[in-house]
Amino acid sequence: xxxxxxxxxxxxxxxxxxxxxxAVRDASFVVHAGEVVGIVxxxxxxKSTALMSVLGLLPPNAEVVSGRLLxxxxxxxxxxxxxxxxxxxxEIGLVPQRPMxxxxxxxxxxxQIRRLLRHHRSEDPARSDATIADLLHRVGLGGVTGRLDNxxxxxxxxxLQRLLIAIAAVGARPRLLFADEPTTTLDPTVAAQIxxxxxxxxxxxxxxxxxxxxxxxxxAQLCDRVYVMYAGDIVEEGDVRSIFDEPRHPYTRxxxxxxxxxxxxxxxxxxxxxxxxSLPEDRRGCSFAPRCAIAVEVCHENTPELLPxxxxxxxxxxxxxxxxxxxxLGEDR
Amino acid sequence: MSQRLRVEGLSKTFHGxxxxxxxxxxxxxxxxxxxxxxxxxxTLALVGESGCGKSTLVRTIAGIYQASAGxxxxxxxxxxxxxxxxxxxxxxxxxxQNPLSSLNRSRSIRHALTQPLRVxxxxxxxxxxxxxxxxxxxxxxxxxxxxPRLPVGMSVGxxxxxxxxxALAIEPSVLLLDEPTSSVDLTTKARIMNLLLDVxxxxxxxxxxxxxxxxxxxxxxxxxxxxxxGRIVEYGPTEEVFNRPRHPYTRxxxxxxSAxxxxxxxxxxxxxxxEVPRAASQVDGCAFRPRCPHTADVCGSVPLLRPAGTSxxxxxxxxxxxxxx
Amino acid sequence: MASTSTSPAPAMVPPPVExxxxxxxxxxxxxxxxxxxxxxxxxxxxxxxxxxxxxAVVVVGLFVGGDPLxxxxxxxxxxxxxxxxxxxxLGRDIFARTAAGARLSLAVALxxxxxxxxxxxxxxxxxxYFARTWIDELIMRCLDVIMALPLFILGVVFLGLSRxxxxxxxxxxxxxxxxxxxxxxxxxxxxxxxVARAATMVExxxxxxxxxxxxxxxxxxxxxxxxxxxxxxPVLVQAFLWMAVAIFAEAALSFLGLGVQAPDPTLGNLLHDxxxxxxxxxxxxxxLPGAVLMIVIVGLNLVGDALTDxxxxxxxx
Numbered sequence: 022x023x024x025x026x027x028x029x030x031x032x033x034x035x036x037x038x039x040x041x042x043x044a045v046r047d048a049s050f051v052v053h054a055g056e057v058v059g060i061v062x063x064x065x066x067x068k069s070t071a072l073m074s075v076l077g078l079l080p081p082n083a084e085v086v087s088g089r090l091l092x093x094x095x096x097x098x099x100x101x102x103x104x105x106x107x108x109x110x111x112e113i114g115l116v117p118q119r120p121m122x123x124x125x126x127x128x129x130x131x132x133q134i135r136r137l138l139r140h141h142r143s144e145d146p147a148r149s150d151a152t153i154a155d156l157l158h159r160v161g162l163g164g165v166t167g168r169l170d171n172x173x174x175x176x177x178x179x180x181l182q183r184l185l186i187a188i189a190a191v192g193a194r195p196r197l198l199f200a201d202e203p204t205t206t207l208d209p210t211v212a213a214q215i216x217x218x219x220x221x222x223x224x225x226x227x228x229x230x231x232x233x234x235x236x237x238x239x240x241a242q243l244c245d246r247v248y249v250m251y252a253g254d255i256v257e258e259g260d261v262r263s264i265f266d267e268p269r270h271p272y273t274r275x276x277x278x279x280x281x282x283x284x285x286x287x288x289x290x291x292x293x294x295x296x297x298x299s300l301p302e303d304r305r306g307c308s309f310a311p312r313c314a315i316a317v318e319v320c321h322e323n324t325p326e327l328l329p330x331x332x333x334x335x336x337x338x339x340x341x342x343x344x345x346x347x348x349x350l351g352e353d354r
Numbered sequence: 355m356s357q358r359l360r361v362e363g364l365s366k367t368f369h370g371x372x373x374x375x376x377x378x379x380x381x382x383x384x385x386x387x388x389x390x391x392x393x394x395x396x397t398l399a400l401v402g403e404s405g406c407g408k409s410t411l412v413r414t415i416a417g418i419y420q421a422s423a424g425x426x427x428x429x430x431x432x433x434x435x436x437x438x439x440x441x442x443x444x445x446x447x448x449x450x451q452n453p454l455s456s457l458n459r460s461r462s463i464r465h466a467l468t469q470p471l472r473v474x475x476x477x478x479x480x481x482x483x484x485x486x487x488x489x490x491x492x493x494x495x496x497x498x499x500x501x502p503r504l505p506v507g508m509s510v511g512x513x514x515x516x517x518x519x520x521a522l523a524i525e526p527s528v529l530l531l532d533e534p535t536s537s538v539d540l541t542t543k544a545r546i547m548n549l550l551l552d553v554x555x556x557x558x559x560x561x562x563x564x565x566x567x568x569x570x571x572x573x574x575x576x577x578x579x580x581x582x583x584g585r586i587v588e589y590g591p592t593e594e595v596f597n598r599p600r601h602p603y604t605r606x607x608x609x610x611x612s613a614x615x616x617x618x619x620x621x622x623x624x625x626x627x628x629e630v631p632r633a634a635s636q637v638d639g640c641a642f643r644p645r646c647p648h649t650a651d652v653c654g655s656v657p658l659l660r661p662a663g664t665s666x667x668x669x670x671x672x673x674x675x676x677x678x679x
Numbered sequence: 680m681a682s683t684s685t686s687p688a689p690a691m692v693p694p695p696v697e698x699x700x701x702x703x704x705x706x707x708x709x710x711x712x713x714x715x716x717x718x719x720x721x722x723x724x725x726x727x728x729x730x731x732x733x734x735a736v737v738v739v740g741l742f743v744g745g746d747p748l749x750x751x752x753x754x755x756x757x758x759x760x761x762x763x764x765x766x767x768x769l770g771r772d773i774f775a776r777t778a779a780g781a782r783l784s785l786a787v788a789l790x791x792x793x794x795x796x797x798x799x800x801x802x803x804x805x806x807x808y809f810a811r812t813w814i815d816e817l818i819m820r821c822l823d824v825i826m827a828l829p830l831f832i833l834g835v836v837f838l839g840l841s842r843x844x845x846x847x848x849x850x851x852x853x854x855x856x857x858x859x860x861x862x863x864x865x866x867x868x869x870x871x872x873x874v875a876r877a878a879t880m881v882e883x884x885x886x887x888x889x890x891x892x893x894x895x896x897x898x899x900x901x902x903x904x905x906x907x908x909x910x911x912x913p914v915l916v917q918a919f920l921w922m923a924v925a926i927f928a929e930a931a932l933s934f935l936g937l938g939v940q941a942p943d944p945t946l947g948n949l950l951h952d953x954x955x956x957x958x959x960x961x962x963x964x965x966x967l968p969g970a971v972l973m974i975v976i977v978g979l980n981l982v983g984d985a986l987t988d989x990x991x992x993x994x995x996x
Contacts, residue, residue, distance in 0.1 A: 063539040177629050208403035209566055210626035213610035217625045235540055238611065279544040281573035282611075286592065289551060290544040290573070296509070418889045440895050448893045456886035460908040470894045517890075524894065 023094075024051040025197055025229050026075070026113075031088035033067070033074045042302060044070040044083070046253040049327070052197065057223055057230045059244030059261070061237060061276070065297060066250040068233045072199050076113060077105045092197070110141045114189035116200040120181035124173040131169035134188060141193035152192075160187040160218055179211035183218065190222050198222075198230045204239055216243050237280060241265050249273045252297050252308040259333025269335040272309045307338065315339050356394040356560045357429040357445065357527040359415075364388045364424035364434075366407075366414045384410040386584035387424070392528075392577070397554060397561040399571030399592065401607065402581035403630045408564045409451070411581070412530045415562070416448035428528055444474065447526035451533040453513035457505040463516055464501040467491065470523040490519040493556075494549060511542040518553060528560045529553075535570055547574060568611045572596050580604045583631055583641035585656075590665015600667035602646045602675065640670065648675050713912070716989035717982055726981025733975040737785060740778015747771065747779040747944050755961050765963040768956065773949075777968045780944040781975075783856070787945070788925035791860045792918050795867030800914055801903070803872035807879025807910075808888075808902050819876070826869035830928055831935070834862050838937045859938045863928050867921055874917045878910040916986040923979035930972055946972045 033045040045067040052058050060068045074085050075097060090097040092112065097105060109115075117123040124133055134156075135149050154166045160183045165176070173181060182203060190198050200219060204212035216239055223230055234240050240247060240261070247264045249257040249272065257270040268274045275293040277283070284290050295312040307313070310320040317339065325336040366385040384407045392398045402408045413419050415426050417433065426434040428445045450456040457466050467487035470476075477483040488498035494515040505513055514534065521529060534550060535543045551574065554561050565571050571578055571592070578595040580588040580603065588601040599605045606626040628645030637643060639654040646653070652670040659666040669675075717723050751770035758765045764773035799822075806818040841848050841858055848858065882888065883906070891901050926946075932938035933947025941948060946968055953965035 063541060177632075179629055208630045209568070209610045210403065210606055210628075211630055213626050237540070276540060279540045280569070281544075281547065282569040284573065286573050287551065287576070289548045292544050292548060293541045413889070416893045418892060444895050446893075448890065450886040450890055452886055456890040458887045458905050458908070461905065469891070469896065473895045473900075520890075520894070 024091075025054045025093060026052040026231075027089070027091040028071070028075065029089040029091070031071060031074055031090065032086040033070050033079065033083060034086055035080075035083045037082060040302075043253055045074065047088070048250070048253070048255045050248050050255060050258070052229050052231055054196065054229050055223065055227045056246060057220070057232060057244045059240040059247040060231065060233045060250060061235065061240050061247060062250035063235055063276075063297070065252070067253040068250050069201050071250075072115075072201055072231065072233060076109055076115065076199070077102070078109070110137075110189070110193055110195070112195050112197065114193055114195040114198045116182070116186055116189050116198065116203045118202040119206055120178055120185055121173065121206075123185060124181065126173055128172070129170050130173060130176070130184070133173075134169070134184070134192075137188045138192050141188070156187045156192050157184070159191050160184070160222075161214075162187065177211075178207050179214065182207065182211075182215055186215070186218060186222070190219075190226070190228060194226070196229060198228050200230060200232045202234055202236075203232075204234070204236065212239065213242075219243060237265075237276060249276070252300055254308050254336065255327060256309065256337070257333065257335045258327065259330075259335075263332035267332070269330055269333075269340050270309075270337050271313050271315055271339070275312075307336075356558045358394050358427070359390075359392040359446075359528045359560050359562065360425075360427040361388060361390045361415065362425045362427070364411070364414060364426065365422045366410050366419055367422040383584050385414060388581075388584075388586055389424075390579060390586070390589070392560050392562060394527075394560055395554075395558055396576040397563060397574055399575035399578045400562060400564045400581060401566065401568055401571045401578060403566055405583075405630060405632055406581045407584040408581050409532055412448060412532055412562060412564055416446055416530055417443050418448075441474075444524050445526055446528045446530065447521035447524065448530045449514075449517050449521050449532065449534060451536060453510060453517045453537075454505055456517055457513065457520075459505055461504070462501065463491070463503050463505070466516065466520050467501075467523060470520060474524050476524065486523070487519075490523055491516070493522070494519045494553070495545075509542075510538050511545060514538065514546055515549065518549065522553065522557060525557075526559070528562070529557075531561065531563045533564055533566070535565070535567070543570070550574060568596070568607050580607065583637070585641065585668065586659060587642065587669070588665060588667045589659060590663070590667075594663060594665045598663060598665075600662045600665065600672055601642075601669050602648055603642050604667070606645075640668075650674075713916075713986055713989055716985050720985060722981050723985030726978045726983075726985070729974045729978030730982065733781060733785075733971065733978060736778050736971055737782045740775060741782065744775040744778040745772050747775040748942055749775075755956065755959070755964070757961075758963050758967070764967045765961070767952065767961075767964055773964060773967060776944040776949055777946070777971055780946045780949050780968065781971055783939065783943070783945045784926050784929050784947070784972075785975075787856060787860055787863070787929045787939075788922050791863035791925050791929075792867060792921055794860060794864035795871055795921070796914065796918055798864070799868045799871035800875045800907075800910070802868075803875025803914075804879045804902050804907060804910060806872065807876035808883055808898070808906070810876070810880050810883065815876075818872070822869040822872050825865060828866075830862070830866045831931070831937075833865060834859075834932050834935075834937050837862050837865075838932075855939055859929060859932055862932070863925050866928065867925070870921065871914060871917060875910055875914050878913045879906055882906045882909050913990055916983065916990050919979065919986060920983035923976045923983070926972070926979075927976055 028051070029049050030047045031045050031049070032043065032047050035042045035044055048067070048071055050058070060071065062068045070079070070083070073079050075090050075092070077097065079085070085098055088098065092108060095104065097108065124130070131153070134153055138149055138152065153169065157163055157166055162180060162183050165180060168175070176184070189195070204215050207215060219230060219232070220243055222228055232240065232243055244261050246260050247258070248255050249264070249270060251272045257264065257268070257273050264273060265277065268277055278291050279293070281290065293312055300308060300311070306321040306323055307316070307325050310316040313320065319338050323338070325338045327334045327336040330340055364385060365383065365387055368382045368384055388411060390398065400408050400411065410419065414421050420436065421434045424434065425432050428442065431442045433442050433446065464484065464487060467490055468483045471483040471486060477486055488501060491498055491500055496512060496515050500512070500516070531550065535546050538546060547570065550563070553559065563571065563574055575592045577590065578592045579586050580595065580601065582603050588595055588599065588604045595604060596608060599608045610626055627647070631641070640646070640657050643649050643653045648671050650671060657668045657670045659668045662672050717727055749771065751766060753762065753766050754770045755768055756762055756766045762772050762774065764777055767773055767776070802818050802822070806815040809815050838858055841853065846852055846855065888901055888906065891905060892898070929938060929945065930947035930950065933945045934951045936951065938947055939945045949968040950965055953961070953968065956964050
């Protein structure tokens with residue numbers, strides 16, 4: 022099947038104070054229609070940058086250096102701003118990280134919904150009151166239709182996030198939805214509701230979703246397939262069960278190992294040594310090698326390629342030789 | 355040496371944010387009649403979502419807010435009264451939620467760590483105090499190289515360590531931690547948790563940890579208290595609360611964060627309902643009633659904590675809804 | 680019980696120590712960035728140049744300008760080799776008088792701004808720390824009263840009263856220069872206090888103010904030992920801008936005859952004397968001292984704007 026989105030060798034850099042830092046280094050990933058794809062990584066791993074590169078929404082000091090960004094067969098990187106504008110919102114929706122700051126604080130909510138819908142669908146304003154009510158029912162916000170003349174701060178974070186999902190995923194009827202850490206600022210019980218909502222929308226509308234998160238639990242609950250990113254590299258790809266049940270890359274194992282519920286309470290947890298910030302820009306070899314417990318000479322010399330492995334792909338020189346149980350990796354105390 | 359922390363009937367009411375001239379507006383009961391005991395050397399995790407009053411509770415215990423009612427005992431000393439002595443108050447120290455904000459950005463780490471020593475005249479002279487500051491830094495896993503640095507440019511994990519070191523400087527017996535892992539990355543989280551476990555044991559501290567992440571609470575605590583709209587709704591040994599949650603709200607929380615079993619079980623988990631209420635909202639009777647799947651007429655009155663197994667829960671319908679979910 | 684014993688905590692296995700290779704940040708890094716702001720744009724560079732010119736006039740006049748009070752035979756002579764700025768109606772060298780006047784104006788302005796800061800900053804910080812309490816209201820309403828009084832009304836009343844009592848304030852004999860300093864300092868109070876209050880309220884929102892209370896640091900120490908460091912930059916920038924206002928205020932008071940009295944020169948009373956001779960064609964008498972006054976005011980404003988920009992968005996009064 023032809024993928025809906027195919028990102029091929031994407032490289033995005035940031036310039037800061039005269040220095041160039043590579044945020045995404047030659048990352049490739051695909052999203053098929055109707056599929057929920059998770060991108061997992063810690064802050065600075067480049068997961069959000071990759072999404073913004075596709076949408077052409079990078080800050081002025083960032084630049085897509087190379088790569089192809091094929092959406093429905095069209096390369097968004099070379100297509101130009103006009104095409105991008107018609108794709109953003111209408112073909113690819115975006116659910117932001119902070120619902121509160123994604124709406125204007127001084128404009129009534131109804132007006133903002135109308136404005137967005139008009140942009141996405143050339144909606145006839147006379148009809149949109151009924152449309153809006155319908156939208157809100159679809160995302161479980163039927164109770165707030167009477168409060169639409171209020172301002173955003175009069176809604177809770179969970180309500181605003183539902184509202185934004187209603188506009189981005191239902192109102193605009195895109196084929197692909199980017200959800201950039203949509204639950205990080207929400208309380209756990211509300212976050213669980215939002216995850217369920219996204220999954221239901223995928224089932225109802227056949228929407229493909231890219232879900233970017235550092236929260237492994239959310240990823241496990243929502244996604245079909247997962248990419249793991251570390252320091253700008255995609256280090257592992259696989260369907261959600263294989264990632265969580267049989268992680269192949271040492272970094273994925275370390276991530277899973279840092280979930281507290283998997284360890285004896287009140288005992289020290291295994292800890293990944295070192296930090297990602299000390300990586301040199303012109304590094305050779307595997308980005309994870311300096312922190313990796315099973316790294317050997319070749320890991321420091323050659324960059325590993327993402328190669329097929331059972332149930333997915335992994336970029337590790339030590340696979341499958343490095344196989345072992347999660348807890349004998351990456352411990353420094 | 356660690357001491358028992360006992361909170362009795364503690365309430366904190368905020369009055370409307372009007373000017374002092376224009377009179378008071380509606381009161382908000384941020385913390386409402388909370389009683390807790392933490393045995394010496396043990397950790398209590400206080401779990402709840404935003405606006406439930408958990409931060410207000412620790413800030414009141416730490417003495418930032420004056421309690422509206424109730425008592426706070428450290429050992430046998432009541433520190434809740436306005437005239438409580440400074441040397442008693444200092445037995446309780448707080449690690450605030452945002453480590454960068456809790457350090458003065460214009461002051462060096464050296465200044466931050468020696469200041470409590472100067473204030474309480476610990477250490478004979480400046481050199482001695484500086485040695486102690488260096489020792490403290492090393493105890494929390496940072497080298498003495500950090501002493502001359504400013505907070506700017508340090509990672510959140512490093513800053514968190516500095517703030518913990520500062521709280522330890524005056525040798526408290528009770529340490530309160532407000533969301534200690536909320537602003538750090540996943541792999542850093544594990545390190546901070548290890549640090550807290552280590553510090554608690556080696557400094558023999560009585561700890562209270564606030565968090566909204568129930569699995570972190572489970573890993574770090576002996577007992578757990580669940581808070582909802584200013585009140586404790588469930589309180590008991592951590593494993594008991596986690597494995598046999600009694601209160602409907604606790605069940606909702608545990609279900610939304612069940613990480614112990616297989617992770618990939620999206621459709622099996624019950625989905626919580628309703629919104630997290632704002633602190634200002636007033637509900638007659640049980641505060642959880644609007645979100646509760648088990649409400650009945652009896653819920654119109656405020657439920658009190660009552661024994662359920664080895665823990666306690668504040669729910670009228672404990673017997674009807676059974677012990678296990 | 681947490682005792683004050685000096686023994687460190689019981690040793691356990693210490694966690695791995697993270698080291699840092701980073702060079703300690705210099706304490707003056709903040710000030711350095713202000714310096715960079717001043718040389719960053721053309722307008723601020725020009726401003727800096729103008730201030731240097733003014734200071735040069737002051738310094739040159741101090742060493743080689745001659746006696747500003749010495750009278751000569753050359754009356755109302757135009758600028759020339761012997762008298763750079765010409766002479767006045769009494770044959771006094773106008774350059775010497777301008778330089779001496781510029782020096783006195785600068786001294787009065789500096790003294791009034793420093794005095795204003797010394798009084799207003801603590802008041803503003805206390806008001807900001809206790810924002811929206813009766814303490815805040817008391818302080819700020821008193822300052823509002825001052826703000827309602829125009830400089831010249833205050834000057835006439837204050838200087839007139841002290842002159843009426845033989846040059847004394849509350850029975851203490853006070854030179855007129857000091858009286859002018861006090862008048863100008865009083866007018867700066869509301870502005871400085873407001874900036875200090877606003878900056879303190881921002882700092883009060885940070886966690887460190889409360890954290891230090893828990894540690895046992897007194898409120899006095901928190902306000903004046905910790906918060907003050909972060910409040911100082913915006914207040915100093917404001918003070919810099921108010922140097923121009925103070926120089927101008929001093930000149931205006933002297934021009935109206937309320938300030939420093941003849942024969943001592945200030946920029947204000949030079950202009951006061953000169954206005955009688957404009958129609959006699961002695962343009963240099965008013966234009967040259969006036970130009971010196973303009974140079975410093977424009978210069979201080981240009982540099983002050985650059986400093987304000989550097990500070991934003993902290994300073995949006």
